[in-house]
Amino acid sequence: MQQISIPIRAPTWVSTRRLLEQKLADSLKCIDLKQLKQLHAVIYKYNLQTDPYFAPKLVSGFSLCRQMVLAVNVFNQVQEPNMHLYNSLIRAHVYNSQPSQAFWVFFDMQHRGLWPDTFTYAVLLKACCGNYSLKLVQMIHTHVEKLGFYSDIVVPNSLIDCYFKCGLSGVCAARKLFAVMGERDIVSWNTMICGLVKANELREAHRLFDEMPERDIVTWNTILDGYSKAGEMEAAFELFQKMPERNVVSWSTMICGYCKAGDMEMAMILFDKMPAKNVVTWTIIICGYAEKGLAKDAISLFEKMEATGLEPDDGTIISIFGACAESGLLGLGKRLHASIQRTGYKCSTPVCNAIVDMYAKCGNLNRALTVFNGMANRDLVSWNAIIQGLAMHGRGEKALNLFSRMIQEGFAPDRVTFIGVLCACTHAGFVDKGIHYFHVMETEYGVLKEIEHYGCMIDLLGRGGRLTEAFKLVQSMPMEPNVIIWGSLVGACRMHNALEDAKEVLHHLIKLEPADAGHFSMLSSIYAAAGDWNGVSSARMQMKSTGTQKPSGASSIELEDQVHEFTVLDKSHPNSDRIYEVIDGLSLHLKRVGYVPKETAKVFS
DNA sequence: ATAGGGTTAG
Numbered sequence: 250m251q252q253i254s255i256p257i258r259a260p261t262w263v264s265t266r267r268l269l270e271q272k273l274a275d276s277l278k279c280i281d282l283k284q285l286k287q288l289h290a291v292i293y294k295y296n297l298q299t300d301p302y303f304a305p306k307l308v309s310g311f312s313l314c315r316q317m318v319l320a321v322n323v324f325n326q327v328q329e330p331n332m333h334l335y336n337s338l339i340r341a342h343v344y345n346s347q348p349s350q351a352f353w354v355f356f357d358m359q360h361r362g363l364w365p366d367t368f369t370y371a372v373l374l375k376a377c378c379g380n381y382s383l384k385l386v387q388m389i390h391t392h393v394e395k396l397g398f399y400s401d402i403v404v405p406n407s408l409i410d411c412y413f414k415c416g417l418s419g420v421c422a423a424r425k426l427f428a429v430m431g432e433r434d435i436v437s438w439n440t441m442i443c444g445l446v447k448a449n450e451l452r453e454a455h456r457l458f459d460e461m462p463e464r465d466i467v468t469w470n471t472i473l474d475g476y477s478k479a480g481e482m483e484a485a486f487e488l489f490q491k492m493p494e495r496n497v498v499s500w501s502t503m504i505c506g507y508c509k510a511g512d513m514e515m516a517m518i519l520f521d522k523m524p525a526k527n528v529v530t531w532t533i534i535i536c537g538y539a540e541k542g543l544a545k546d547a548i549s550l551f552e553k554m555e556a557t558g559l560e561p562d563d564g565t566i567i568s569i570f571g572a573c574a575e576s577g578l579l580g581l582g583k584r585l586h587a588s589i590q591r592t593g594y595k596c597s598t599p600v601c602n603a604i605v606d607m608y609a610k611c612g613n614l615n616r617a618l619t620v621f622n623g624m625a626n627r628d629l630v631s632w633n634a635i636i637q638g639l640a641m642h643g644r645g646e647k648a649l650n651l652f653s654r655m656i657q658e659g660f661a662p663d664r665v666t667f668i669g670v671l672c673a674c675t676h677a678g679f680v681d682k683g684i685h686y687f688h689v690m691e692t693e694y695g696v697l698k699e700i701e702h703y704g705c706m707i708d709l710l711g712r713g714g715r716l717t718e719a720f721k722l723v724q725s726m727p728m729e730p731n732v733i734i735w736g737s738l739v740g741a742c743r744m745h746n747a748l749e750d751a752k753e754v755l756h757h758l759i760k761l762e763p764a765d766a767g768h769f770s771m772l773s774s775i776y777a778a779a780g781d782w783n784g785v786s787s788a789r790m791q792m793k794s795t796g797t798q799k800p801s802g803a804s805s806i807e808l809e810d811q812v813h814e815f816t817v818l819d820k821s822h823p824n825s826d827r828i829y830e831v832i833d834g835l836s837l838h839l840k841r842v843g844y845v846p847k848e849t850a851k852v853f854s
Numbered sequence: 855a856t857a858g859g860g861t862t863a864g
Contacts, residue, residue, distance in 0.1 A: 406855080409855095410855075435855085436855055437855090438855090439855040439856080440855050441855090442855085442856095443855055443856070444855090446856095465855095466856080467855055467856050468855085468856085469856085470855095470856040470857075471855070471856050472856095473856085473857095474856065474857070477857095496856095497857080498856055498857050499856085499857085500857085501857040501858080502856075502857050503857090504857085505857060505858075506857095527857095528858080529857055529858050530857080530858085531858090532857095532858040532859085533857070533858055535858095536858070562858095562859095563859070564858055564859045565858070565859085566859090567858085567859045567860060568858050568859055569858095570859095570860085571858095571859070571860075598860085599859075599860045600859095600860085601860090602860040602861070603859080603860050604860095605860090605861095606860065606861070628860090629861080630860050630861045631860085631861085632861085633860090633861040633862085634860070634861045635861095636861090637861065637862080638861095663861090664862080665861050665862050666861085668861090668862055668863060669861080669862085671863080672862095672863065675863090700863085701862065701863050702863080703863085704863040704864075705863045705864095706863090707863090708863065708864070732864090733863060733864055734863090734864095736864055737863075737864050740864070
């Protein structure tokens with residue numbers, strides 16, 4: 250590129266530079282790629298693109314605009330990058346979810362003889378969190394300890410945060426580190442409280458809340474969230490009233506808590522009362538109604554949000570589709586999908602995944618496949634979602650075809666993929682194929698067998714009538730069988746009338762879930778079938794002593810934006826006489842055309 | 855450091 254001459258007089262030059270600095274700082278505040286590109290051209294014109302002030306800022310700017318190619322280009326033009334520039338590139342990679350690239354840059358900088366500073370470590374720790382790798386965090390912890398970087402409080406604070414994101418062993422490490430910290434600021438306390446809340450250690454979190462010298466609004470919001478997540482809404486409300494000031498997050502946290510508790514009345518009262526709402530608040534209340542199956546309210550709220558001019562973001566869209574998938578609100582899902590298409594919203598991969606999942610879970614597999622096939626960039630989750638969806642609705646063959654296609658396209662299947670694959674085999678009755686996949690998942694694909702996979706296999710063998718093999722597999726499992734394993738085994742025994750085996754399995758279930766009346770009622774019907782009336786009365790006695798009654802499983806159907814739920818022998822619907830008339834007619838018709846219902850079902854019902 | 859967020863056996 251032709252170099253443009255630099256203004257001659259120093260004062261002008263200085264003011265031009267000042268102006269550019271100001272403009273660049275401004276454009277970093279509001280992320281606008283067009284503006285940034287124009288500015289980049291001007292900076293280039295003045296040959297400032299390798300300047301120690303401008304280069305790191307450009308890297309950050311491009312990274313904020315998700316333009317990593319441009320960011321790396323800026324970096325590569327600098328002959329001798331300094332630490333500032335390295336740090337900005339590391340941060341750029343972390344921000345754009347490329348943690349391994351971040352570590353490569355980190356190694357490269359050490360290779361060049363540059364020593365990382367606290368900022369570098371803080372940013373790298375963020376990359377570790379994305380990976381949830383305890384080992385990486387520990388590596389950095391020892392590194393930092395040796396270099397004496399503890400003096401900067403940002404470092405131990407980020408370490409605590411990262412430890413919490415690494416599972417149970419991380420929680421202990423975080424506690425230990427917090428205990429030995431000589432100096433703590435409000436962020437250290439808040440990070441600790443937040444981590445404990447996420448680890449379901451609410452009492453300990455509250456103890457720290459009481460102990461700490463001063464609290465800010467973040468502290469209050471965090472503890473509020475802890476109580477609302479634990480379902481303790483009275484305690485949360487008390488804190489909400491007591492706190493010195495409230496912001497959108499405080500109100501939204503409370504609304505979310507009431508939604509999760511199913512108290513839409515309180516949620517709506519707070520929603521109406523709060524001073525300013527943002528997209529997150531709207532998402533929470535819409536999902537609250539959607540998860541309760543109240544599609545009409547959810548849709549009208551969605552329309553109200555659109556009317557206020559608030560733009561739904563990825564988070565809104567993914568959440569609402571998720572809620573639709575959960576409660577089978579195809580109507581709301583379609584409405585949201587149409588609205589997205591109308592506005593020309595550019596769907597990211599996660600958004601497309603949510604749409605595929607929604608259509609699949611609602612049973613509209615053709616639409617799910619259309620969206621899936623139309624995706625520009627599919628990731629592992631996309632494949633898992635479509636395979637799972639097809640498997641769930643009995644299209645096992647199609648699911649397995651897609652599995653082969655995903656392997657052909659070079660995707661490495663993970664634990665979730667194999668749950669879908671095994672589930673597909675079960676629903677299509679491919680018992681031997683299932684056994685094959687169960688074997689090769691470890692040997693060929695290096696995916697460890699977990700309890701979920703054993704669960705699928707026991708279901709597969711059990712439904713296929715191979716009870717002996719199912720029992721053998723339970724015995725050979727390297728982990729303790731859980732409720733789900735015993736549950737599917739008892740289901741298989743029921744299906745194939747193996748009463749003695751069912752009794753044995755039920756005793757295991759009762760040991761694990763002594764409060765569940767369902768197990769005793771099943772046990773009593775088994776005794777009844779065998780004519781053992783002593784057994785029946787003892788099972789009945791035990792059932793009474795449990796007290797708690799589990800809600801029975803319900804089916805649902807969506808009619809005119811309203812989800813109707815019904816259970817076995819349900820008579821609650823106002824038109825239930827008419828409904829049963831139709832059902833009786835249908836079963837009469839089925840019998841006439843030669844359908845014989847399974848006799849075994851009678852023994853247990 | 856705080857509110858909503860994609861795939862997970864019966």
